[in-house]
Structure formats: structure tokens, C-alpha cells
Amino acid sequence: MPPKLYGTEHIVYIVLFFVVATAVVLVTQFALKTDKSKTVMIKSVACVLLVMTLYNRIALAVWHDNAVWLLPNSYCGMSSLLLSVCVLLGKPKNRMYDFLFWLESVGGIACVFYPYFLGQGDSIFFSPTISGLLHHSFGFILCVLLVQCKWFSPSLKQWKMFPIGMCAYTVYGLFLLDVCKMPEAMQIDAPLVAGTPLKWWFVILVGSAILFAYLFCLEKFRKRKTKKAKVQEAKEECVSKDETN
DSSP states (O other): OOOOTTSHHHHHHHHHHHHHHHHHHHHHHHTOOSHHHHHHHHHHHHHHHHHHHHHHHHHHHHHHTOGGGGSOOSHHHHHHHHHHHHHHHOOTTOTTHHHHHHHHHHHHHHHHHOOTTGGGSSSTTSHHHHHHHHHHHHHHHHHHHHHHTTSOOOOGGGTTHHHHHHHHHHHHHHHHHHTSOOSSOTTSSSOSSTTSOOSHHHHHHHHHHHHHHHHHHHHHHHHHHHHHHHHHHHHHHHHHHHHHO
């Protein structure tokens, strides 16, 4: 019998995910003191993510008995591949993070709680299923580490990277559909979740609007926080001068 959403296997997986994610975050925060050691942690998780992503593509290709499935055909699949490679080969503050971070973090945690592919086989350990869960999970963990270790900081100035990246994904999806004859490519001919409007145009328009609103509010909060800090610093300087006089 296929595993059920929030059945025993799924709940156990969610618990193990939180245990692993919490352990990685705590070790990074309290045990790793240097930038070099934190970089090793980030790249190690990126390496695991790359392996899990490749495992997932190979498993899907074998299951469908079609080599074209080696090519990522979903937002999360492509983002996991690109993010892991960017982290392994790149450095902090890579502009690609301004696009990939949002898809990978939101898609990763959403898939942990709502893995739409859970019924692919008779067990959660069916290769396409467990590899899909793992690459989404490690993708989310990697995103947390990027923020924690200051490799990435959300910026309203770089908001444009999201719609640009989504348009590039859509062009790639058209290639998969027309040239490779691959179904359900980049949500062009099928929604993220069956029965919802979550197709490519919805994700680009609504996703870009929501991200802009979030980054705009975040920018306002940061400016207000900085202004308060400067006012407090000025007050402390005045008090210090008065005490000296």
C-alpha cells in the first residue's frame, strides 16, 4: 500500500527532518567559530543536495524508462541542481541566490509537509519518492545555512532576479515540452498541485508580487531599526559627554 499523506511513514520523516535540520543549525551556530569551518559546512550540505538531486533524476529516468527524465522538469528540481552547483563553485553574495533561494526554501519546506509525489510506490523508500523528499529537505536546510552564515541576505534591490529567473525557467520548460516531449515541464501544461491555478503564469505574477511586498516591508523594518540604533547611539554619546564635563 502506498504511503499516505501524514501517515506513519510521512510523520516519521517530518520528525527526522526537524531533528537533522535543528542539529545542523545548532552545530553551525555554536560549534563552528570560523568562516572557514562554516564554509565547509555549507559546501558539505550543498554536496549532499547535489547527490540527492542527481539520485532523484536517475531514479525518475529508470522508473519512466526514458533518459529524458534525467533533465530537471520542475521548479524545485532545477533549483536544487543550480543552487548546489552555485554554492559548490561560487562564493557568498552570489546574485543567483536572489532567485534560487526563494524557490528552494519555499518549495523545500512545502514539499516536506505536502509531498504530492508520496504515492509513487508502495513505500516511502521507493527511489523516486525518497530521493525527492531528501533533495527538497536538504535544499531547505542549505537555504537556512546561507542566511545563517551571511552568504545571502534578502534585498529589495535584487527583487528583479526572481521574475527574470522565472522567465528563464519558462523558456527552458518550453524546450522540454516542444523538443524533448516531456510532460509537466516547469508547470506550463500542469499546475504545481492538481486542481489549483498554480501554473507558470500564476507563480510568476503572484509570486513576484508577494516577494516584492515582503522585501519592501523587510527594507522598511531594517531602515527603522537602523534609525533607532543611530538615535540610541547619539543619546549614549550625549550622556557620556555630559558625564565627562
